[in-house]
Amino acid sequence: MRGAFKAAGFLRAQVAKDAFAGKLPGQWSCRALFSQMQLPEQSKEGKVLHPDLLNNDLLETKYAVRGEIYLKAEELRQTGKEVTFTNIGNPQALGQSPITFYRQVLALCAAPFLLNHPDVGKLFPSDAIARAKHYVDGIPGGVGAYSDSRGNGLLRKEVAAFIERRDGHPSNPDNIFLTDGASVAVRLCLNALIRSRQDGLLCPIPQYPLYSAGVQLYGGTLVGYELDEAQGWGMSTELLKSCVEKAKKEGVLCRGLVFINPGNPTGQVLTADNLKEVIKFAYDEKLVLMADEVYQENIYAAGSSFVSAKKVLMEMGAPYADNVELLSFHTVSKGMIGECGLRGGYVEMTNIHPGAIDQLYKISSLNLCPNLLGQIVTAMMCNPPQPGDESYEQFYKEKNGTYESMKRRAKMLIDGFNKLDGIECNDTEGAMYAFPSLVLPPKALAAAAADGRSADEFYCLALLADTGIVTVPGCGFGQVEGTYHFRTTILPKEEKMPEVVAKFSDFHKKFMAQYS
């Protein structure tokens, strides 16, 4: 019989026609909505998954950090050219060593049978062994079992304890979701927040393009608010207010406000007073605050320090402290840990409706759980070795060594930029990037236009071809029209930094000479 399947010794000759009974089954049925409508386009050149026939929001999504220039750089690298990837904050790819204690604990959690080996003490310090035992005991089934979709409870408690110590205010582990990196947490929240193109998200311009990409992918509208480069990338509630009003006139209601502190790509650090204004604004306008605080450990400017949005919010008292909806994101990929490849991060939700948290929990469960080793690193970031522990001295030396070096590297790079005609660069107060402004001669602009590119993209491609240095053009982050920038990390190894600065300088001078 045509169309009938035989499997496992049965002759499946009887098609259960009556099971189909003239309609699709119960809750799974097609909707009658589209009767009489034209069918959508199905196939082009014989393909269903044709690039012209995919989900339109997905097609329109842009993500420059790993865009065309990165792909060209990968090609170059494969031809044997020396390529320096400063397009992305990926410290270990450029030679930063992981923190030994964290990796020792991870190794023992991955191979817990080693804990019973008589020689384990020869390879691992006592505090790493004790910590691994602590996690192995607290994770039912070990790292090979799915955990709760929000992350393991013990590990979430360690994150909550860290937040409490940091801020001096309570943190509830049930309001913390561990995720495979902060990006996953951001996407989850955006997916819940955005209902249609009429929902707007206020995002800084320039911004890390995860936000613009997420807003596009989930079908919302990005409402950009420009940071003021002349004022060290400052933000202003007056400008925010006019953005909200303008959006409203166009039928778009702003539902959330993203800020990145310390800034990416812009490196500015917000003060408690800045944050208070933002929080008041969010309260007045009924906006969910999305606080991207993944660079909270990366503060270099003298006199600057990180203060969390949660702490400021809690200290503002009523009506703010118990009303303003706040989502705060953190990660193991940044700081001095730089464990990008392990994929660990979290979101803490403050003043979020329990019913909304339940919905996020449900959607998290589609992926079952974040990876357990990433969860453990996240907990360890929040619960590092303490003075007196066997590993403390080495831990401190490693972490502080990286920190001091990052600070020096940021200065070297920015001083280098500011020596050049046609480049101006604000200080990197925090984070891992420099975002210099390019003032390019008209001939360069004309050449870029002739090439069908924005001038900064044109510049970055020329930089790559000449030096092998991979950067991201400012257009990938958004920038005030008529201005041009690029982002580079401060992460090349310190001993290589003079060479990187020299390469930048030589290239820039050549480029300017060529087009002047």
Added chain:
Amino acid sequence: MRGAFKAAGFLRAQVAKDAFAGKLPGQWSCRALFSQMQLPEQSKEGKVLHPDLLNNDLLETKYAVRGEIYLKAEELRQTGKEVTFTNIGNPQALGQSPITFYRQVLALCAAPFLLNHPDVGKLFPSDAIARAKHYVDGIPGGVGAYSDSRGNGLLRKEVAAFIERRDGHPSNPDNIFLTDGASVAVRLCLNALIRSRQDGLLCPIPQYPLYSAGVQLYGGTLVGYELDEAQGWGMSTELLKSCVEKAKKEGVLCRGLVFINPGNPTGQVLTADNLKEVIKFAYDEKLVLMADEVYQENIYAAGSSFVSAKKVLMEMGAPYADNVELLSFHTVSKGMIGECGLRGGYVEMTNIHPGAIDQLYKISSLNLCPNLLGQIVTAMMCNPPQPGDESYEQFYKEKNGTYESMKRRAKMLIDGFNKLDGIECNDTEGAMYAFPSLVLPPKALAAAAADGRSADEFYCLALLADTGIVTVPGCGFGQVEGTYHFRTTILPKEEKMPEVVAKFSDFHKKFMAQYS
């Protein structure tokens, strides 16, 4: 000045009003589409993230595997009651040991400095050391660096080599994306495929609800095709054809066809002839095939063996082999490895348009990369120890021991079910589940209705309350109307299985007596 921020020593007194210049900046601007439209609802009880005001597709998404019963079970567990989680294929949570070799290699990749330790040979066998060196050398920056968003190139080559050996046909690593578990890969593909409610996805009923959830979340229409329980959960192209036609009449165009082989929750194994029919059908109807092959190692029925859709497709020759679009999914979470918590999986894309692959690559890059240790386990699953290697004997013993035990446990459970009045259960030819059918007395149906629940949900809740056994009711997977089922894994430890079977039996008899 109100609304102006001070940061890092600057007085940000000047609001760059002109930068705003009466419109939102360039590419980031709001769309004018919504002028004159009514603004969407913003806030309820003062909340933006209110459960009534979230993304509607997200709200409507259902995922029973971690639904209400699971949450109740977690509550019970926290009160100290012994709870047996058979709601999800999570072997290590129920005591299955990880495979030692894989964990040894992982530990060394997590702590590569151990490779230089003089005593490393005391804790690790030589082949684990050699394998770890191989991966450490092949992963630039190590496991703490972001890899390519598709996964590391060396690891993808090992996956491709496995597919080539398995199928006898070439596999291109550039068509393989590593992901944080297969679910992420499935969601990525669904997101690209589905454009609107008018796009349909053919899914088996019953089915693992990731598919129904994904279709809902990405805004498409699920077109269910029922499997025939009386014929060992067989599928039929006649039924598929009528589903496609019926959907078309309702304005829904089917773009993809999901099948799960071996079946979840249904356990059937498809033959090469079955697969040929499905492939021909996909060719005729222009459907992307989504082959969920995550249980390919879990085959228990005598005479049954797994044959991949890719192999069958390649051997069908023109016009099928070079045309039918096929997405095949695999994972480290199932098989005899059961490394659920490490989150590793992949999709292989066959005959997919390069432009579509580029789009999936772009969207993968929003999350930067899958976790590196999960990537390594995925590669190791595809490249296990070989006869003659130091670890081979132990590896084989562990893997085969788990396999033989699973086979026995499946039989124990199903024999137990089939001894009971009011339960009928097909053999578990493959995968990790039993999906028995319940024939419940009218009084039980009435009691369930009075409780506002489907009868199978009512049964599963009673089972949980009485025995602590956590299952998933059939309504979570879809089932023919008027039939009732539940899914349980075959994963309780073998020595516990008689007790589990006895608990099931005792409860079932009590339940039937109570409502007869």
